[in-house]
Amino acid sequence: MNLKQLAEHLNLSQTTVSRALNGYPEVREATRLRVQKAAAEHHYTPNARAKGLATGRAMSIGHIISTSKKHEMVNPVFGDFITGASEAYVEAGYDMVLTLVEDGDEARLYRNIRDKGNVDGIIVHGPRMNDSRIGLLTSLGLPFVVHGRASDVTRPYSWIDMNNRRAFERAAGFLTDLGHRRIALINGLEFMDFAHRRREGYLAALATAETAPDTALMRQGEMTEVLGFRAASEMLALVDPPTAFLTSSMVTAIGVRRALADRGLEMGRDVSVITHDDDLSYMPNGTDEPIFTAVRSSVRNAGNRAAKMLLRMIAEPDCAPLQFMLEAELILGRSTGPARPRQT
Incomplete structure (x- = not known):
């Protein structure tokens, strides 16, 4: 079915049908919904080139x-x-x-x-x-x-x-509620706005728990598995190592998990880990039960x-x-x- 046939079927002008399908605000909502329903029922798909010519848009x-x-x-x-x-x-x-x-x-x-x-x-x-x-x-x-x-x-x-700040304040606060005070942050590059806000949330949670931040427990960088592994390995070798990690990416958290395994530590028992961005199509966080505790936003x-x-x-x-x-x-x-x- 073409535009002319669809318009005749609806007893509307071709201009009205075209405007309804292209989202023009002057078309009444009831008319727009009626046109969209008929287009779907009759498998009508507007020609992109013709649509662009009609609207003056590149589409x-x-x-x-x-x-x-x-x-x-x-x-x-x-x-x-x-x-x-x-x-x-x-x-x-x-x-x-x-x-x-x-x-x-x-x-x-x-x-x-x-x-x-x-x-x-x-x-x-x-x-x-x-x-x-x-x-x-x-x-x-x-x-x-x-x-x-x-x-x-x-x-x-x-x-x-x-809401990066609130998400990381909540995540770090969850760790302080579990008794953790040596909490490491492995963040994205902090000249990026999201990473700056995540650091602010982390620091706010430490302040609420009356815990002084320690720069030895903070790293930033491209959010890779290698960043997580190297940063966690260095921190775990400290005289006073972290008891928990908060990471900006599940990819980074996988690197932290590898560092823990290298030292014979069990994630969740010996050292806790919370990550972000675990709701990814090609990298699921476990199957029946999540592997990582996470702050999630699709x-x-x-x-x-x-x-x-x-x-x-x-x-x-x-x-x-x-x-x-x-x-x-x-x-x-x-x-x-x-x-x-x-x-x-």
């Missing part, structure tokens, strides 16, 4: 990755985010354009994107504390949504984020929500900046237990 969303971060494309977190976003794009008839750009050349690329008009909006990944991309994209008039926030940017902009859900926010901004250019905060839940696994008395 594509851009995701820009700098070359120094290209390894992120094989990160299971990035993969889950893209999967969630792609589900929203497919539903709306949009394509995704993934572009690699040389470090320091993003400004030129964004200007070229605006001039060529080959995408209708941008998802911004991995914001730093003071991210220049936000001001640039705002000045260029390109719709964008940031996955995360930039703490030092005061201008209004659209973002979706997980990255796939974040990707889907971010895409829908951006699509709404494209359809409704005058809508105010959209912002959405996700909260993490605490998942109990086998990796945590009460602090054990120190051996003397």
